[in-house]
Amino acid sequence: MPTPIPATLIPGDGIGPEIVDATLSVLDAVGAPFMWDRQIAGLGGVAACGDPL
Numbered sequence: 001m002p003t004p005i006p007a008t009l010i011p012g013d014g015i016g017p018e019i020v021d022a023t024l025s026v027l028d029a030v031g032a033p034f035m036w037d038r039q040i041a042g043l044g045g046v047a048a049c050g051d052p053l
Contacts, residue, residue: 004035013042 011020029033045052 001013002031002033004033006037008039009036010039010041013044016042 007042008018009024011017024036040048
């Protein structure tokens, strides 16, 4: 089994979430061994903690 690759995932606003979902589908299909650190940004960040970043 390949060594997991740590990477940060920040979907953001606008088309970001849709692009991220499609990209993750492709990476999963090819077996890319990423270990995602999911973060929020944009309006989601403002709603969650009062800061867009």
